[in-house]
Structures are given as structure tokens and as C-alpha cells.
Amino acid sequence: MDAIxxxxxxxxxxxxxxxxxxxxxEQGVPLEDEFDEFDTLEGSALHILVYxxxxxxGTGRIRWVGGVGKLERICILKPYRQFGLGKVIxxxxxxxxxxxxxxQVKLHGQTQxxxxxxxxxxxxxxxxxxxxxxxxxxxxxxxxxESL
Numbered sequence: 842m843d844a845i846x847x848x849x850x851x852x853x854x855x856x857x858x859x860x861x862x863x864x865x866x867e868q869g870v871p872l873e874d875e876f877d878e879f880d881t882l883e884g885s886a887l888h889i890l891v892y893x894x895x896x897x898x899g900t901g902r903i904r905w906v907g908g909v910g911k912l913e914r915i916c917i918l919k920p921y922r923q924f925g926l927g928k929v930i931x932x933x934x935x936x937x938x939x940x941x942x943x944x945q946v947k948l949h950g951q952t953q954x955x956x957x958x959x960x961x962x963x964x965x966x967x968x969x970x971x972x973x974x975x976x977x978x979x980x981x982x983x984x985x986x987e988s989l
Contacts, residue, residue, distance in 0.1 A: 844933035910938035
């Protein structure tokens, strides 16, 4: 299990393929809502890929909004969800945030993943809201509090 920062268009296309399969095909998110202006190598978001047995199977990205790291587009192909890769993705994105001296991260987590994020130290910071027809929660985590 390796997480890498995406540095090439080939890697970015692998991430897009994973996102399309999970969010568009599996969860029914409209294709036009899944991809945005941050989906470039030169954009303000940093993207990662997670590999399992030399196959790209998960992805996520981080961008900075108001000085806070916002974790986005976190997903894993269905056959690979039982191997702890979600924790690898979150850990890699949090490491990037720490490297940028970001003290807090947030995400819009699907309600069905609330327990997963809580195990990783996130807390609920909103009521349930709908995003692309899927119930979500705003969740946050203080990064440097854990090293004190």
C-alpha cells in the first residue's frame, strides 16, 4: 500500500477513472458535478493515488480554503475497501496539510462514513446536508493538537 502525490497527467487520469467509477457509476453523482476547475496538475488542489498490489485503487485531493485544508474526492474502488486504504488516503492528505503548516483540516463526509472519520479523530461540525443527492456532514480535525 503506497500513497503518492500525483505529478503526471497519466496518474491524474487514473484518479479520474477511480472517481468516475465510484462517484458517478456507483453512487449516481452527475458527471458534470464530479469534475471541476481544481482537477488539474497546475491547480490549487494536490491529488494523491493509493496503490494496492501495484494497482491504483484509491484517490483523494486536498486544497486550501480560508487557511484550512479541505480533503475532497476521497474514494476507493469497491473490491479494495476492506484493506485499510481509506486510512492511508486520509493519512497522506493530512501529511500534505502538515507539510504546508495547516493546523486544521475539514471534509464533507458521507453520513455512512461518519464512524470511519471519527475513528481517525474527526468530529462532526454541522447538521446533515445534501450534496449531489447524498447526505453529508461537515467534519473537522485539529492536526497539531495530536502532537502536543
